[in-house]
Amino acid sequence: MSEKELIRHKLHIGHLSTFYHTAFILMGTSWLADAGVDAEWKLFPSGPDITKAMAAGEVDLAYIGLPPAMAAIARGLPARCIAGGHVEGTVLVARGKYRGIDELGDEKAVLEQFAGEVVGCPPAGSIHDIIIRDLLQRYPGLNLAVHNFAWADFALAALTDGEIEAAIGTPALAVGARRFAGGKIVIPPHRLWPDNPSYGIVATKNAMEDAESIRSFLRAHERASAMIRDRPQEAARIVAQVTGIVDEPYVLDCYRVSPKYCAALSPAFVASTMRFVPVLHALGYMPKPLTEGEIFDRRFIAAVHPEPPHYDLPASEHLRPMSEHG
Secondary structure, X not given: OOHHHOOOEEEEEEEOOOOOOOHHHHHOOOHHHHOOEEEEEXXXXXXXXXXXXXXXXXXXXXXXXXXXXXXXXXXXXOEEEEEXXXXXXXXXEEEOOOOOHHHHOOHHHHHHOOOOOEEEEOOOOOHHHHHHHHHHHHOOOOOOEEEEOOOHHHHHXXXXXXXXXXXXXXXXXXXXXXXXXXXXXXXXXXXXXXXXXXXXXXXXXXXXXXXXXXXXXXXXXXXXXXXXHHOHHHHHHHHHHHHOOOOHHHHHHHHHHOOOEXXXXXXXXXXXXXXXXXXXXXXXXXXXXXXXXXXXXXXXXXXXXXXXXXXXXXXXXXXXXXXXXX
16 A cells, blocks of 8 residues: 555654653654554653643643553543553662662662652652652651652752752663763662553543554554564664664663563553552542553554563563673
8 A cells, every 4th residue: 555545643642751662763763654643742741741631632642651640540531551661660779879779688778878868759640759659658767858850851960960869760860870970770670669560552532443543553662662672772773863862872771771671561561550559549649549441451452462472571682781791
């Protein structure tokens, strides 16, 4: 079918500045256009900002951490998570003088190092915010505060400038902390909240009425996820070109910090998501608990990705943890 014969589908897509999301690969390729999808991309500071735009009818489909999406759904947003994307994307970093969990043994011991200090964090309601606040509730009496920044990138700037001693956020934060602040990871992603849904694809119910556009998008999304898994250097090159603010090694290091990418809604992805329900409710972000069916719609990804999930496949040579590269 020629391009003229393609039925064109318009999608308004909300995304974050997170380098390891497939959004930047899809922006840098013709895959969506070739499938008949006219994508209009809009950048947001955080997941909660995206949900507000979805509620206003400005965004059809979005890249978002599941907790803010769940909170919005509980408040009436007519949307569902239709696919995965990445798991274990939250990491705690600190300046170089602090010790990590492998040395100290548990989360509480790591956090106790920051008594009297402030932990920087993306906006309130983000998945990173929920994870750190849940930690503080589980270990009462810790004398530390959480400061939410309007943009996640501001936490890195504050760490670099010495305004804060630690920060929680994405793998990009970890790479930036190492490069610019002499920092290091003190709690790695798999120790903070195993299999946490760092981002999934959330679509409004109106958008899901155009099933073909959704399936076309998800095919391209999984194609980009496979590129990250199998050809990470090529993926990093595209992301660096599209963003214009980071180099290929920076993006590749982001992939290495947490190398679990796939479009599937795996049992572990879903189970970890459901663990957030009582936490969100207890913290006051969610007015009522949600069921799995109120959060997920598996119809589209089941058709596009019938094979087993890829999250836990052995990492390619280029995605082995940094410690294995010396």
